[in-house]
Amino acid sequence: MSRNSAVTLAGPKPAEVLTVDHQLEMLWESLTPQNGEGVASRASVANLVAMTGSAAEAEATSEVIGRVIGRNPCRVILLDIDPEADPPELRVEVQVIGEATPFGEHRVSCEEIRLTAKGFAADHAPAAVTALLEADLPIVLWWPRPPLKRGDFLRLAADADRLIVDSAGMGRDGLLALGEFIDHSRKPRPSV
Numbered sequence: 291m292s293r294n295s296a297v298t299l300a301g302p303k304p305a306e307v308l309t310v311d312h313q314l315e316m317l318w319e320s321l322t323p324q325n326g327e328g329v330a331s332r333a334s335v336a337n338l339v340a341m342t343g344s345a346a347e348a349e350a351t352s353e354v355i356g357r358v359i360g361r362n363p364c365r366v367i368l369l370d371i372d373p374e375a376d377p378p379e380l381r382v383e384v385q386v387i388g389e390a391t392p393f394g395e396h397r398v399s400c401e402e403i404r405l406t407a408k409g410f411a412a413d414h415a416p417a418a419v420t421a422l423l424e425a426d427l428p429i430v431l432w433w434p435r436p437p438l439k440r441g442d443f444l445r446l447a448a449d450a451d452r453l454i455v456d457s458a459g460m461g462r463d464g465l466l467a468l469g470e471f472i473d474h475s476r477k478p479r480p481s482v
Contacts, residue, residue: 295353295356295357296352296353296355296356296357296359296387296388296389296400296402297356297387297388297389298385298386298387299321299385299386299387299388299399300317300318300320300321300385300386301317301383301384301385301386302383302384302385302404303316303317303383303384303385304381304382304383305382305383305384305403306382307380307382307405307418307421307422308421310382310384310403310421310422313384314384314386314401314403317384317385317386318332318386321386321399332363332386332399332400332401333363333398333399333400334363334364334365334400334401334424334427335362335363335364335427335428336362336364336365336427336428336429336430337364337365337367337423337424337427337428337429337430338355338362338364338365338366338367338430338432339367339369339419339423339429339430339431339432339446339450340355340366340367340368340369340432340433341369341371341431341432341433341434341436341443341446342368342369342370342371343370343371343372344370344372345370345406347370348368348370348404351368351432352368352402355368355387355402356387356389359387359388359389359398359400360389360398363398363400364400364427364430365400365401365403365422365423365424365427366387366400366401366402366403367403367405367419367422367423368402368403368404368405369404369405369406369407369415369419370404370405370406370407371405371406371407371408371412371415371442372407372408372409372412373408373409373410373412373413373442374409375408375409375412376408376409377408377409378408378409378410378411378412379406379407379408379409379411380405380406380407380408380411380414380418381405381406382403382404382405382406382418383403383404383406384401384402384403384404385401385402385404386399386400386401386402387399387400387401387402388400403422405418405419405422412442413441413442415442416442416445416446419446420449428451428452429449429450429451429452430450430451430452430453430454431446431447431449431450431452431453431454432454433446433447433453433454433455434454434455434456435455435456435459435460436453436455438464438467438468438470438471439467447471447475448475451481452481452482453481453482455468455482468482
């Protein structure tokens with residue numbers, strides 16, 4: 291683990307979409323000392339929805355998130371969606387992560403929800419994400435190489451306040467498609 295990466299403080303624990311908040315509360319309670327001294331504290335200034343296409347990408351994305359939560363505490367929803375995979379699967383896992391510090395104390399603690407959706411179950415991912423968002427917080431969608439015309443991207447981007455993409459590897463056609471997306475979404479959201 292490198293300096294400034296996240297460490298798991300509680301979990302991971304399997305959950306159902308409808309029980310995520312309850313499971314997270316149980317994880318937070320497990321972090322509260324039995325004697326009542328000191329309380330596990332959490333912080334969220336945004337919902338970060340990070341899209342990946344594989345378990346390996348999800349792990350790499352999680353490492354990056356671990357380096358930014360100290361400055362930008364958030365509820366992390368880490369998605370691994372593959373609509374072409376077979377057999378279909380919808381799996382949710384929750385954990386509490388904290389910023390690693392040089393002396394071992396944890397400064398900032400956040401919630402991470404991992405949602406894996408494969409096959410036709412991927413069609414339900416945008417609705418599941420909506421159910422998992424922390425109310426009244428801005429939504430940041432981080433999708434490094436978004437399929438700009440795919441339905442799940444369009445539904446998630448429509449709700450996002452900010453969209454983060456990696457335009458470096460998009461090529462000319464990808465950049466033109468991104469420009470077209472931006473032109474068609476000229477409204478208060480999302481900022482790209």
